[in-house]
Amino acid sequence: MLKKIKLKYFFIFFIVLLFLFSLFLLKIYSSYKPKELIKKIDYSQVVYDRNGTILTAFLNKDEQWHIKSENEIPEILKEAVIFYEDKKFYKHSGIDYLRIVKSLFNNLTGGKKMGASTISMQVVKLLEPAKRTYLNKIIELAKVKKLENELSKDEILRLYLNNVPYGSNIIGYSTAIKLYFNKEVQDLSYGEASLLAILPNSPGILNLKKNNEKLLEKRNFLLKRMADKKIIDQQQLKFALFEKLPTKIHYFENKTPQFSYFIKNKYTDKNITTTLDYKLHFKIENLVRDYSNNMKQIGINNAAALVIDNKTNEVLAYVASQNYKDKKNHSEIDGLQIKRSPASLLKPFLYALSIDDGLISSESLYPDVPIYFNNFYPKNSDNKFRGMVRIEEALIKSLNIPFIKLLEDYKVDRFFYFLENIDKYGDDNFNKYGLSLILGTREMKAVDIAKLYVGLANYGKFSDLKYIVNTNINKNFSDNIESKLISSGASYLTLETLSKVVRPDNEKLYSDEKPISWKTGTSFGLRDAWAVGVSPDYTILVWLGNFSNKPISTLSGVNTAGNLLFKIFNIVELKPKSFAKPNDNLRQIEIDEKTGYRKFYDIESKFIEYPKEAKLLRISPYLKKIFVDKNNKIIDSRNENFIDAKEKIILEYPVEVANYYYENSQDVGINRNVKIAYPTNNLSITLPKDFSGYQKLSIKLYNPNKEFLYWYLDNKYIGFLNDEEKLFDLEAGQHKFTIVTADGKRDEVNFKILKK
Missing domain, CATH: 1.10.3810.10 (Biosynthetic peptidoglycan transglycosylase-like)
Structure with a gap:
């Protein structure tokens, strides 16, 4: 009996234990x-x-x-x-x-x-x-x-x-x-x-x-x-x-070190299929390496190149340096991701934006003369001036002064925020760049400069470059929102102008056969040489220079970077085609032939193509209506002979332009009224100091008829003079200079002297 009871309890214990163990396993299963x-x-x-x-x-x-x-x-x-x-x-x-x-x-x-x-x-x-x-x-x-x-x-x-x-x-x-x-x-x-x-x-x-x-x-x-x-x-x-057994481990080759590290740091997915076409990349990588080896003989140690498919925004080749193993020349650096001066590469975008804003047509005249913009005195790369030039010619020749003047008209802050909208650097202090912004003082990454040109090739539609083809990654990591920032018409007109840029050396022969719109740039201090070319299918960017920032006297955007650009185009696109004209986005407008602005006066004119979406083109700032008597003398309504006066349209260029033509003995039929050529109004001038003390300020007049004038400095009478230039020893602070003609006409400027 006792044995049966023990067996019964053992059985119950076993059942309970089995039940508890089952609960334990069930918990394991569920968790x-x-x-x-x-x-x-x-x-x-x-x-x-x-x-x-x-x-x-x-x-x-x-x-x-x-x-x-x-x-x-x-x-x-x-x-x-x-x-x-x-x-x-x-x-x-x-x-x-x-x-x-x-x-x-x-x-x-x-x-x-x-x-x-x-x-x-x-x-x-x-x-x-x-x-x-x-x-x-x-x-x-x-x-x-x-x-x-x-x-x-x-x-x-x-x-x-x-x-x-x-x-x-x-x-x-x-x-x-x-x-x-x-x-x-x-x-x-x-x-x-x-x-x-x-x-x-x-x-x-x-x-x-x-x-x-x-x-x-x-x-x-x-x-x-x-x-x-x-x-x-x-x-x-x-x-x-x-079959034999393996005898060694074939370790993975790091084929694109900088690009792969860039992708690794940007995306967290384990398997990332990029847009890169390695066969194409490999060819361009070899070309860049060989070209760079030749450039080292003239002190150019580093190079980078980028190829993008314009239709998809996909990066096809990403050559971050000329040779990753060239440690002596810091070639482990990713040259496409570091910020450098874009030099003149931004000019086409100011050109296009200004067309859309109604400031210019491709025929509009702009000054290429010595001009002081406050305390900024810019020069062209060749140290030459050309007087009044068509803005299209200024873009083709990459002249600095016309584009600085154009930026002054367009406004620095507007152009600054256009760039910020593209590269999203988070910078909001446009004042620190001023008008020099158009010369590349705001540094940019090569990939963001390329993004600008891809947007231009897509007729003003700007969006991020694509590095990956994985759909899920694109969705999770890319906020690739397309922005229409330039009209199709203005983009096309800009691309047409860039197609006229003269090519280096033997590449001139292929400009008709291979129509490519392109732009070069050489940064201040000769540290960066750029060339960017676009066709309807591809955008190619090339940079040459030194990662050490050492200046190079032989550096040239046209000759050093430009030659490499066209060699890459010969690999990527053997027969590029021209950009298609967006006829629905262009219309005919009438401009005056003399200055290239909207026709307003009854003078010779012609018709040109202009974007439909652009603002109304402004009338010429250089044409002026005057009234003359029978002796062709200018009169106004106060003159007793005004009733018999005749209208006359004349050219009246700014004083700095008039003075340039006068000093170069060129009579272009412009207004000859006396003006103060320098300093300009509200100019701040820093006077340099040498062993003999602070230098004197040179005040210059535009006085083509060499009239005697009354001179006043800070309201103090200086004399009745016909001088065109005079030196003054001035104290730091605000000053005012005034001239008065014998018949009572006057010109006046306020300026500030700074001494350090």
């Missing part, structure tokens, strides 16, 4: 989240080109090569792995109970030891490595059930192959195929597949420096068994047995 664990796998980050070529692979945090393959698993690898590891993989629900019983029986009876782990069970171990105990093995069974319920068999198999170790620091089948066999996954052979099937069981058995008879024996045994089971035929077996 196990394989999909969350999968997200935490530390794969290597791999950067691919658009065609699947690996550009760079990075070690993971554990210093392992661990590539996540998302391609189709080769059928021969599937067959070998399933046959070797888990023949019933597609039949069982994650646990092979018969195999467990056999393994347990053999272990207890001292028979041949055999493993009982299925592929699913091995995946659980790979996701959460744990000490091998009987309890952990039981817990593992609950996790396997959850894994099988949440993932398909193919997903489990892919997870296994992507995370199984293959010896050394090589994880995953795709990594092993690359590093052991130096081939693509789809090119895997039966011998190689068999080797990958057996390696995870004993990854340490592969020794690349010694004989591997044991490993070869295991591989060949697997191949023969697969042939016996008709998985492979005898012919396949014969060739597979002749």
Whole structure:
């Protein structure tokens, strides 16, 4: 009786214990989240080109090569792995109970030891490595059930192959195929597949420096068994047995170091397919390297180039320096991502914006004469002046003074925020640049300069450059919003003007055959030489200089950078076509022939194309209506003979222009009224100091008729003089200078003297 009672309590205890253990396993099952664990796998980050070529692979945090393959698993690898590891993989629900019983029986009876782990069970171990105990093995069974319920068999198999170790620091089948066999996954052979099937069981058995008879024996045994089971035929077996084992690791080549590091730092995804076309990039990289080697003879040590597909905004070639291994010349620097002076590369955009604003047409005249803009006295790169020039000619010849004057008219802040809208640097202090902004004092990255020209090639539609083709990454990381900042008409007219830029040396011969719109720039101090060219299909940017910022006397945007630009175009686009005229965005307007502004007076005129979206073109600031008597003398309504006066349209250029023509003995029929040429009104002048003290200020007049004039300085009478220039020793502070003609006409300027 007592024995029965004890047995009863033991049975109850066993049932309770079994129930509690079942609750424990149920809790394990419910808390196990394989999909969350999968997200935490530390794969290597791999950067691919658009065609699947690996550009760079990075070690993971554990210093392992661990590539996540998302391609189709080769059928021969599937067959070998399933046959070797888990023949019933597609039949069982994650646990092979018969195999467990056999393994347990053999272990207890001292028979041949055999493993009982299925592929699913091995995946659980790979996701959460744990000490091998009987309890952990039981817990593992609950996790396997959850894994099988949440993932398909193919997903489990892919997870296994992507995370199984293959010896050394090589994880995953795709990594092993690359590093052991130096081939693509789809090119895997039966011998190689068999080797990958057996390696995870004993990854340490592969020794690349010694004989591997044991490993070869295991591989060949697997191949023969697969042939016996008709998985492979005898012919396949014969060739597979002749295959040799790998003898070295083919480490990943870092094909595009700077580009890959840029992508790695920009995106967090593990497999990143970029827009780069490595075959094209490689050709341009070699060209840039060879060209740069020649340039080193004249002190130009560094170079960079960029190629962009205008239709998609995709970066196709990204040559960040002339040779990454040229450490002597700091060529590990990414020259496309550092800020440098854009020099004259911004002029086309001021030109286009000013057309849209109604300030200019391509025919409009602008001054190219010595002008003081407050305390800023700019010069052209050739130190020459040309008087009044058509603004189109000023762009073609990249003249500084007309564009500084144009920026003054357009307003610095407006142009500054146009640039800020493109590159988004977060800078809001346009005052620190002033009018020198158009000469490149606001530094920019080469990639952002290229973005400007891609926008121009797309008829004024600006958006970010694209570096990746992965749809999910683009969605998550790119705020690539297209902005229409310049009209299609103004963009086209600007591109047409840029197509007339004279090409260097022998490239002149191909301007008609290969119509390319392009612009060059050489920064102040001879530190940067730029050339950017656009066709309807491509934008190409070239930079030459020294990363050390050492100036180079031989540097030239046209000759050094320009030549390389056209050599790259010859690789990228053998037969570029012209930009299509956007007829729906252009209209005919009438301008005066003399100065190139909207016709207002009854003078000779002509019709030109102008953007429909542009503001009304202003009338000429240089044409003026006057009244003259019968002797052609200017009179006004106070004159008793005004009733018989006749209208006359005359040219009246600004005083600095009139003075330039006068000093150069050119009579262009302009108004000859006396004016103060220098200083200009509200000018701040810093006087330099030498051994004898501060220099004197030279006051200059435009006095073509050499009239005697009354001179006043700070309201003090100086004299009745016909001088055109006079020196004054002035104190620091505000001053006023006045001249009065004999008939009472006057001109006056206020200016400030600074002494340091």
